[in-house]
Amino acid sequence: MKTNVAILSTVVVSILLILALCAGCTGSAPGGNETTNATATTTPNAGANVLRVATTTSLENTGLLAEIERVYENETGVDLQFIAQGTGQSLDTARRGDVDMVLVHAPALEEQFIDEGYGIDPRCIAYNYFIIVGPKDDPAGIANMSAVEAFRAIAIAGTNNTPGVVFVSRGDNSGTHAQEKTLWKEAGYNYTRDIQDAGAWYVEAGKGMGDTLILTNEKKAYTLSDEGTYLSFKDRLALVPVITESTELMNRYSAIAVNPVKYPGVNARGAADFINWLISDEGKQLIGDFGKAEFGKPLFVPLYAPECTKPPFNCTCAEPVPA
Structure with missing residues (x-):
């Protein structure tokens, strides 16, 4: 009986030693791994590879969004998730912090959205x-x-x-x-x-x-x-x-990022990157070429400076959004 008790005690001690060693493996190594682990669990942009965009049904119905999604995702690996609604609904979705940015076409409603502090870095991208x-x-x-x-x-x-x-x-x-x-x-x-x-x-x-x-x-x-x-x-x-x-x-389309001060969890970096792509030469060419083959004319006309800064547009279309 004493032999069995001794064996059992030895096994228990061994198990405890193994558990202690495993716990040590999860600790942070010198040089900052602890900071990295903490950031990974608390950063508001943990889903930085996903960009949620509330947008208009007109952009979806034309097929432009699908083409943008195909090209941008292939180039960047970012998962673009479009939610097609009316502009008013899209802006309300952004007001709740449920998306990272909007693509819309109602200047008065956009101005109100920005004045309320929900939207930042507006860039007009095109018109029809x-x-x-x-x-x-x-x-x-x-x-x-x-x-x-x-x-x-x-x-x-x-x-x-x-x-x-x-x-x-x-x-x-x-x-x-x-x-x-x-x-x-x-x-x-x-x-x-x-x-x-x-x-x-x-x-x-x-x-x-x-x-x-x-x-x-x-x-x-x-x-x-x-x-x-x-x-x-x-x-x-x-x-x-x-x-x-x-x-x-005249019908002007704009991209606006959701203000991370209002909603720290939004993918602000992803929104800035996507807006900058939309106003880049590549993005504008894609928008300007879309529809030519099928309809004999582009469905959207990309905006360039300085034209965009003058009436009837009165907007910013070329200045990069700070990352």
Whole structure:
């Protein structure tokens, strides 16, 4: 019995020695490994290889995001994760700290986002035009009008129950919806009082641009669309562009990083790197070439200095974002 107890004691002591040695292996070696280990567990950018971007449905619907993702991920190994929403929703997502940056197209909403302290380092990257599309027979008779005149004519015709006159709004607080509301205001209307509940002629889709175009097509109606999404969906639509390329319809896209002071966990370095790539010669060439082969024209026009600093753009498009 004593022999068995001695053997058992020896085994227990051996196990304790082994455990002590293993614990020593997890300690930090001289020269700073302890600091490295602490950083690895507490750094807010532990997911630095992932970049979360809230963006607009128009950029997704055109296919540009997929092309950017393919090229940028192949070059950098960064996992770009796009969340396509309306601009208003994208900015709200960023306000919650749920993404690292935004790609949006509503200057007034962007300015508010930055003034509130949520966004930093805005860079405009490209532009195209909104267009008013509608049925070929143009029941509101808006051809050859300015955008503001066209909106006024549609409202008058709709209010007077002119046959075939329907306007479909995105109704989703997107950049396109924001531009639409601006045009109603410039046409002399109070949006919530005069337009939103004006009757059956005004329909709110509450959808992205592609789905809104499909609904507009079904209703043989008018809508405001970015040109890129319209061209991407053109083969599925009987709608035609009725009003195009007036100054009132200019559509500017911008990249804005989420402020790490507000949300220390965001991938600020990744956002800076991606924005700098978008405004680089390579990024601008990709954007400027996109759509040429399929549509015979680019869907987006990249912005260069000094043009971007002047009206109607009034933005920064070339100065690198500090890393």
